[in-house]
Amino acid sequence: MNLEGAVVLVTGANRGIGAAFVDQLKQRGARKIYAGARDIETLDAQGVHPLELDVTDADHIDAAARAAGDVQVLINNAGISTGTALVTGAEANIRRELDTNFYGPLLMTRAFAPVLAGNGGGALLNVISALSWFTAPGAGAYAASKAAAWMLTDSTRLELAAQGTHVVGVHMGMVDTDMVRDIQGPKVAPADLASAGLDAIESGAQEVLGDDWARFVKSGLTLAPGARYEQILAALAA
Template sequence: MRLQGAVVLVTGANRGIGAEFVARLRERGAAKVYAAARDVRTVQAADGVHPIELDVTDPRQVEDAARAAGDVQVLVNNAGISTGTALVTGDEAAIRREMDTNFYGPLLTTRAFAPVLRANGGGAVLNVVSALSWFTAPGSGAYAASKAAAWMLTDSTRLELAAQGTHVVGVHMGLVDTDMARGLQAPKIAPSVLVGAALDAVESGAQEVLADDWARFVKAGLPLDPEQRYDRLFSALGAR
């Protein structure tokens, strides 16, 4: 679908990748961008940008947002967190917080906005996932588990929403040069490159975006058995 003239809602729109989505959507001629954030005071005001309060872990706020933004044609599920929590020894509350934000968040918003998208012609859902949906590393167990769930959410909702004409896109990448990756010494993709590739997929009808070399490398190793796959991954991580 064409983004020029479209109405789009972006979650986690106050900084990082979310703020980049808002900026690039305006460049592509979106008629209206709902910039959703838990604190709307952190959203940068601009023409065509409509701040909207939304904590994706709060079912009532999600339903309120769907009622308030009944003209949405594209939903961008971008909001996410990373706590650096291990699954076996890490704090259970932190693990649940990551699942609530990274999996249940986009699930709740997709469920709430699916009827809105249907009423507005089908539209699209774009999920910002991660290459960590396909592998894990020490200290990233909770995040990887939540993103693996988000990957399957993307596949499942693509099938479930096909009948109403809703296009569902999953975006996978390695590190992005944002606050979340600050302090990590490894190659990072620019937010503008990631967002550009994601929006191209919405307009072209592509279902999956491998936004950088790392995402392509990780996915290419999925057919290997776990030992081979992780030998390959950790060798590459050591080289990086």
């Protein structure tokens, strides 16, 4: 799909990866960009169509689908991390992460699948994480929500194939955003990750491994759990 002249909706477009997607789409000549954010006053980008959009609010999603009936590409980027463990962490935080990181893109997909079909099929991109394939202390809720988002992406790809919708999943380690500003380690630039995701839409690729960490983690998925986590924890400690 050629993004030049396309109509695109980006969730969580006010900062970080979402803002980078908006910038990259402008550079590629997108005709119209709907920028979704819970507070549209936080949107700095010029020349976009702001949408008040909390992906955990069904009324917001329904209103967005009505207002943006010309969308050809949906980018499910909005996400949160609360640093909550599954066994001992607050249940409310676990539910917040699942509501935002799994149910948010699920409900957006359900609302916009008919829109994409009506506009020729188009494309759908989910920003996931390498943490869909492993977890670490304090990341249980986030990892569970991203693992669910990974399977959502696979299921969506199969279910929407008949209507011609191309589905992309983007996995990465740490991205240089506010979410991980206090964590040390290699970080990919938001612009580089957004560019790789848009490249996949244009090339027809189904999955993006956005950095070395994502490639490393996925390469170990065939290992037994003990061996896989021994490898991952050793890499984290290095």
